[in-house]
Amino acid sequence: MPIYNTYMTSYEENYLDKRPQDLCHMCGRCCRVVTTTRPYEELVKMAETGDEGAYDFLKIFEPYVSLEEARAVDKELVDNVIQRSCIDGNLDKSELTFYKCKYLLDDNKCSIYEARPALCRHCPSTPWAVVPPGCGFEAWLFLKREETKQKIRKSKEDLLELKLLRSKMKKPEDLIKIDAVVNKIYGMIESYKKYGSENW
Ligand code: SF4
Ligand code: SF4
Incomplete structure (x- = not known):
């Protein structure tokens, strides 16, 4: 390249x-x-x-x-x-x-x-x-970029659902589990930040 x-x-x-x-x-x-x-x-x-x-x-x-x-x-x-x-x-x-x-x-x-x-x-x-x-590689790289963007968009939707779910939960162990998943998703979005994931 x-x-x-x-x-x-x-x-x-x-x-x-x-x-x-x-x-x-x-x-x-x-x-x-x-x-x-x-x-x-x-x-x-x-x-x-x-x-x-x-x-x-x-x-x-x-x-x-x-x-x-x-x-x-x-x-x-x-x-x-x-x-x-x-x-x-x-x-x-x-x-x-x-x-x-x-x-x-x-x-x-x-x-x-x-x-x-x-x-x-x-x-x-x-x-x-x-x-x-x-x-x-041009076309294949384009497809891979689009696949990655779709994955991140889906993760952002999941985050919204998880936040809603969390607001309805009371048990500390359930909150811990949800927070772990939320943090994992934020970490994944962060790992693509250099490619612009905040705006996808
Ligand atoms: S792959 Fe290309 S850039 Fe790398 S050493 Fe061989 S000729 Fe040079
Ligand atoms: S097709 Fe792409 S990766 Fe292969 S030699 Fe040409 S520029 Fe380099």
């Missing part, structure tokens, strides 16, 4: 187990032009101070010297990222660096496939991963 994250939660690990890898049609775009959610200088500092994700990333990816050099390789992808990050997301264009992988072969195969780092094996790591336009 063109925007790599260096963090992974247990939800994301579960999601990876279900990802149909055969959807990838090996276009190589996610290896040829990628960017990160953090500026290059910050990644370098993170790698120097022991961040494994940043270290792995910089071990395989080298920066393009300019946006124009990256655009010459994949104009659609670069312009798409600039649109999403700088125009929709208010990020300064000068903070964006694009990278290419040193191990991508001309036929789009990975020359270190068996030894590729976790960030490659986990890509796309969540339904919210930004993939290049036309990526084989």
Whole structure:
């Protein structure tokens, strides 16, 4: 994917187990032009101070010297990222660096496939991963995002019913049981907060 994250939660690990890898049609775009959610200088500092994700990333990816050099390789992808990050997301264009992988072969195969780092094996790591336009995972990621949103909406309805039920209960042991379920649901909604669950 063109925007790599260096963090992974247990939800994301579960999601990876279900990802149909055969959807990838090996276009190589996610290896040829990628960017990160953090500026290059910050990644370098993170790698120097022991961040494994940043270290792995910089071990395989080298920066393009300019946006124009990256655009010459994949104009659609670069312009798409600039649109999403700088125009929709208010990020300064000068903070964006694009990278290419040193191990991508001309036929789009990975020359270190068996030894590729976790960030490659986990890509796309969540339904919210930004993939290049036309990526084989696009439609499946969309469906997974919608499924997740429906699950959260249903949980919010359950919360309302549980609150109503709680207001009718008297026994302390019943209240404890309901509170445990309510807290579990709040925890689940919180785990999707970074993807916007508060507004679903
Ligand atoms: S962009 Fe998508 S389809 Fe192309 S190689 Fe990457 S994961 Fe596969
Ligand atoms: S190491 Fe292989 S899979 Fe990972 S970005 Fe490079 S070419 Fe792609």
